[in-house]
Amino acid sequence: MLEVTGLTASYGSSRVLFGLDFAVGAGEVATLLGRNGMGKTTSVRCLMGLLRPTGGSIRFEGAELVGSPPHRAARAGLGLVPEGRQIFPNLTVEENLIATARAGHWSLDRVRQLFPVLAERRAALGTQLSGGExxxxxxxxxxxxxxxxxxxxxxxxxxxxxxxxxxWRVLGELKASGQAILVIDKNLDALLPLADRHTLIEKGQVAWSGSSAELAADAALQDRYLGV
Structure with a gap:
């Protein structure tokens, strides 16, 4: 579904990504892992058209996305849950949900079933919600x-x-339904049983990629690239 090859990116004269390669298959859960500052969020910004790569390819279902604006990435079928949440603070819960909605499997009723608290808080403003909400x-x-x-x-x-x-429970349900997911997170214990494949990033490059079984079996690898 998603194929990223040779991805390079910079902020001004500061190079961040150095030829990154990773992929996500249909119905697959994949991860990008690494310490802070290794290029994970920069990779996401490139996927979503928020940062123009300086080189490489991002192909989604065969279509090239490099150089595309964010709205094209969204229309192609990429949905982002950004770092820091970035909900609309002055819209209600329901207004947040419908602001960018498109017709399909997911509706207000289905989201409310997934997160019942959102039904209870549907009239609350974004500023009135807890961090978890x-x-x-x-x-x-x-x-x-x-x-x-x-x-x-x-x-x-x-x-x-x-x-x-x-x-994590919700992500497990989404995986069971066939939803393809790309996860950037630090909670390896939760990710190992959930994800099909992992890509470890070190200084903007792929340091290792493989399955959950392979990553779980290599404590030295975890310590080298994910340890504090």
């Missing part, structure tokens, strides 16, 4: 675009353990 809203908003590939950038960061567990 905002994160559920950000995921629901992305699902309302009916994406072919759902991208989550640090969706559990800073959340209470019970809320994190709820997010």
């Amino acid at each position: 905002q994160q559920m809203l950000a995921i629901g908003r992305a699902l309302m675009t009916n994406p072919k590939l759902l991208i989550l950038d640090e969706a559990t960061e800073g959340l209470a353990p019970l809320i994190r567990a709820e997010i």
Whole structure:
């Protein structure tokens, strides 16, 4: 579904990505892992057209996305849950959900079934929600675009353990339904049983890629690229 090859990117004269390669298949859950500052969010910004790569290719269902504006990436079927949630603070929960909605499998009723708290808080403004509620809203908003590939950038960061567990439960349900997902997160214990493949990034390059079984079996690899 998604094929990224030789991706390079910079902020001004500062080079961040150095020929990155990774892929996500239809119905697959894949990850981008690495310490802070290694290029994960920059990769997501390139996928979504928020940052123009300096080289390489981003092909989604065979169509090249490099150089495309964000709205084209969204129309192609990429749905983003951005780092920091970035919900619309002065819109209600329901207005947030329908603001960028497209017709398809995901509707208001289905999102409310997935996150019942959003039904209870449907008239609340974004500023009136807790961090966990905002994160559920950000995921629901992305699902309302009916994406072919759902991208989550640090969706559990800073959340209470019970809320994190709820997010992982939802991602498990989405995977079971056949939703393709790309996850950037630090919670390896939750990612190993969920993801089909992992890509570890070190200083803007692929340091390792492989399956959950391979990553789980290599403690030295985890410590080298993911340890504090």
